[in-house]
Amino acid sequence: MANLPQPLKIIDWKLMAQNFDKTIYDLNAKGEYWPMIWMDSTRKNFDQPVMGIYTAVxxxxxxxxNKGMFHEALANMGAVMGASLIGIDKSKQNGINYAAMLKNYFNRDTxxxxxxxxxxxxxxLLGGGYGRDWWYDVYPNVLFYAIYEQYPNEKDFDWIAKxxxxxxxxxxxxxxxxxxxxxxxxxxxxxxxxQICAQQDAAAGHAWVLYAAYKKFGDKRYLKGAISAMTALESNKINPTYELLMPFGAYLAARMNVEQGT
Structure with missing residues (x-):
């Protein structure tokens, strides 16, 4: 392959992310299947509405x-995180605090x-693995800790993270x-x-969150837990990769080797 293949067009990913946010977060968009977001007013877990975003058009x-209740943290948190990483403040966008709305995914009612x-x-049971498919229950917490880093002063985020x-x-x-x-x-x-397969790589998600908690709060129990989970992950005799948690384990292993001498 040539070092500089032709024709070549470099995608401006920041511009794409900006356009995505501007297009998707438009409650007044018109057309078939639009708008792409809606407000769920069932007020689960916290006494506030939460924005829903379509998983698929x-x-x-x-x-x-379904009372507006079926929306997924994976899509909602991902959209908030992506916008935040390019400098869009989702805690005060057009008078709406999209970051705070994510608290509704914290299942304290159950x-x-x-x-x-x-x-x-x-x-x-409409789709997704809520409460029965491990990575679906772990990954939203990985995402939350990333969002928490972007919005450290958001009300309730501290105690939720703990x-x-x-x-x-x-x-x-x-x-x-x-x-x-x-x-x-x-x-x-x-x-x-x-009936769902064993998911040993959930250990990577546990470890990621626990190490992030250790770095944030300084509680050495969390470091101990992160090391324990990573040890469990490393002890597997087969490749435990299922869905998307393993790359976090690989990154965390390298980071902990440098920072903790593991």
Missing amino acids: GDVRQGKN KWNIMMNNTAPEVA SIAEKFYLADSILKGDYNYSYFDYAAMKPMKN
């Missing part, structure tokens, strides 16, 4: 269907007390290096198996 499960892919179990870290630390302590489960019930605090 024209998704019949979403929008005003006592799980972590960020989850939906705001409530009523819509869990709650997540406590849940993940206790879960890792219970698992004792064995992540061969389909998911973890963070309310009952017990590992579970179902």
